[in-house]
Amino acid sequence: MQTGISGFHAIEEALKTGKGKGTLYVSRKSARIDSLIKLAEEKRVTVKRESDEALNKLAGEGQEHRGAVYLQRSVKTKYKDVKAFIESVESMELRNSVVLVLDEITDPQNLGAILRSADQFAVDLVVLPERRSAKLSSTVNKTSAGASAYIPVVVVKNLRRSISELKEAGFWVYGADIKGTKVQDVEFSERAVVVLGAEGKGLSRLILEECDHVVTIPTSGRVDSLNVSVAAGIMLYELRRQP
16 A cells, blocks of 8 residues: 655655655755655665656545655554553563554544644553544644654554553543643543543543543633644643653
8 A cells, every 4th residue: 555645844854764665756846846856866766757647646636745745654553552552661671651542533633633732742652443533644744744654553443442441551641621630630640541532522432531631721701612633732732841
């Protein structure tokens, strides 16, 4: 399976990682495209010239390619599942570790923005449910500005069971909900799981039951709630801000 990556930042970061070889397709000449070609050649990635029409198909419906698309072969994730991640944490004897669990985040642009924040705040793993969730895609890659190339992501069949496995490994679980404790008043544990739910709907009842703490971000606006990607950034910042 191959993924069409568009957007200069996303292509650049995908090439830098060197994960999963592919082909860089270009249709125009510019300084930015020349820099991508140079990077591709350094990474021994094939470069081909095609028409704009051909790149439209490679990029996918609704994606603006601006003259470059990187068609990357799917790569294996760093961890095959949550248990493999836990084994890695235990083998390295890591005291500090952060996992981000996303419950029914179906908008790919939100997922991409969340992955960008996850990269900025050094999240060790992102967990997505197999059903009722956005998938990793060209839209996610582009919105994340290439951050999706660096963040380990696992897709699981049972989100609640995965959270339970993390708790058994010494992680404390913090779920975002409007009725929770103010985030600035919460003392996060060294091993922390942050759980975010869909906008409007929030976390499902079963997932809320797995949370050790329920946390809210105090606001004073007239709109019901923050965008979930903004909430993710605030939660992760507050967690990392603490000594």
